[in-house]
Amino acid sequence: MKFKRRVGLTAALILLASLLTWSLSALAQEPDRGEKLKQLEAAAEQLYTHMQQGSVSEAAADMGVLTATLEGLSFQGLTSVEGIHALAEAIMDTKATLAKAEVVPEEWAESSARLRLAVNSLLHTEHALWQQYYTVMAHDLQQMSKARAGGKPAALRTALQALQRHYEIIRPAAIIRRSPSDINQFTSWLSYVGRLSQERTWDEAALREALVQGEGALKGLFGRRGDEPVFLPITGPDSPWYWSGMIGLWIVLALGYAGIRKFMGNQSITPVRRTKEEGFRYRL
Numbered sequence: 001m002k003f004k005r006r007v008g009l010t011a012a013l014i015l016l017a018s019l020l021t022w023s024l025s026a027l028a029q030e031p032d033r034g035e036k037l038k039q040l041e042a043a044a045e046q047l048y049t050h051m052q053q054g055s056v057s058e059a060a061a062d063m064g065v066l067t068a069t070l071e072g073l074s075f076q077g078l079t080s081v082e083g084i085h086a087l088a089e090a091i092m093d094t095k096a097t098l099a100k101a102e103v104v105p106e107e108w109a110e111s112s113a114r115l116r117l118a119v120n121s122l123l124h125t126e127h128a129l130w131q132q133y134y135t136v137m138a139h140d141l142q143q144m145s146k147a148r149a150g151g152k153p154a155a156l157r158t159a160l161q162a163l164q165r166h167y168e169i170i171r172p173a174a175i176i177r178r179s180p181s182d183i184n185q186f187t188s189w190l191s192y193v194g195r196l197s198q199e200r201t202w203d204e205a206a207l208r209e210a211l212v213q214g215e216g217a218l219k220g221l222f223g224r225r226g227d228e229p230v231f232l233p234i235t236g237p238d239s240p241w242y243w244s245g246m247i248g249l250w251i252v253l254a255l256g257y258a259g260i261r262k263f264m265g266n267q268s269i270t271p272v273r274r275t276k277e278e279g280f281r282y283r284l
Contacts, residue, residue, distance in 0.1 A: 033073065033074050036069060036072070036073045037073070037122075037123055039065075039069045040066065040069045040070065040073065040119060040123075041119055041120065041123050043062055043065045043066040043069055044066060044115060044116050044119035044120070045116065046058075046062045046065075047059055047062035047063060047066060047094070047112060047115065047116070048112045048113065048115070048116040050062055051094075051097075051098075051108045051109070051111070051112035052108070052109055052112060054103050054105060054108060056098075056103065059098055059108075059112075060098055063094065063095060063098060066091070067091070070091075075122075078122055078123075079122055079176045079177070080176075082175055082180055083122070083175055083176035083177070085175075086118065086171070086172035086173075086175035086176055087118050087119070087122060087172060087176065089172060090111075090114050090115045090118045090172040091115060093111050093114065093115075094111045094112060094114070094115045097111040097112075110165075110168075110169055113169050114168070114169050114170075114171075114172055114173075115172075116129070117129055117130040117169065117170055117172070117173040118172035118173045118176060120173065121172075121173035121174075121176045121177050122176050125177070128173065128177065129173075130170040130173035130174060130177075131222060133166055133169070133170045134218070134222045134224065136166055137163055137166050137167065137218060138218065140159050140160075140162045140163035140166060141159075141163060141211065141214055141215070141218060143155070143159035143162075144156050144159040144160055144163070144193075144211060144214075145211050147159055148204065148207050148208060148211065151202075151204075153197065153202055156197055156207075157197050157198075160193065160194060160197055163190070164190060164194075167186070167190065171183075174221060178221060178223065182220045182221050182223075183221070185217050185220055185221075186217045186218065186220065186221045189210070189213060189214055189217040192210060193207070193210045193211070193214065196210055
C-alpha cells in the first residue's frame, strides 16, 4: 500500500512538473488559450458523462483528449501552484481509476465528478459547480448537530462520513479557488471532529463546540459571509402543496365546526310567546 501511494505521489509530481513546464512555455501562445480551455472543459464533461455511464472505451478516449489538451496550455493567472497540483492529482486519480481491471461504479462516479469540478473551477471564478455543494455539506453538518442533540453517536458518524465524502469530491476544485488557510482550517476541523466522534466516552460539550466551529470553517471554505446561516430550516414534506392543503383543511374544519355549533344552538332555543296584555305592560 505504501509503495502504491509512493508511486502515485511520484506520478502526480511528474505531471505537476509537466503542467508547470507547459504553462511557462505557452505564455507566447496566449491568444489560443481561450480555445484550449474550452476544449479542456468539453473533454472533462465528456469524460464525466462516460464514466458515470461506465463506458470504458469512450472514457479512455476522453482521457486521452483531455491530457492532450493540457499540453501547451498556460495556467498563468488561472490558479496558484497548489491549484495546479490539485488538478494534477485529480487527473492522476481518474487515470488510476480507469486503469483498474474492474469497473467500480462508485469510484468511477466520484473520481470523474472530482475532475469535472476541478476543471470547471479552473475556468469559472464565479458560479462554479463546486459551490453548489455548500447546501449539501450544510445539510450534513445539520444532521451531525441533530444526532449530537439526540445522543446518537452512530448517526453522527454516518453524517460525518457523508460530509467527508462530499469534501473529498470538491477538495481539488476548492484548492484551485480558495486560499490554503481556508483549506487547512476545514481539513483540520474534519480531523478534529472525527477524533471526537470515535471516542468511547462521548464528550457532548466538546462536540457541541466543535460543530459550532464547523459552521465558520464551512463558510470560510465556500467564501460565505459570516452572518449567513449555515443550518437549513427544519421543514416537513418538501412540496408546498402539502402545506397549502393542510392550511385549507384547517380552515374548512374551523368553518364546519362553527356552523355545527350555530345549528345546535338554534335547535336548543325555545321561542317564548307573550300575550297582548304582557306586551302592553312592558311597553309602559
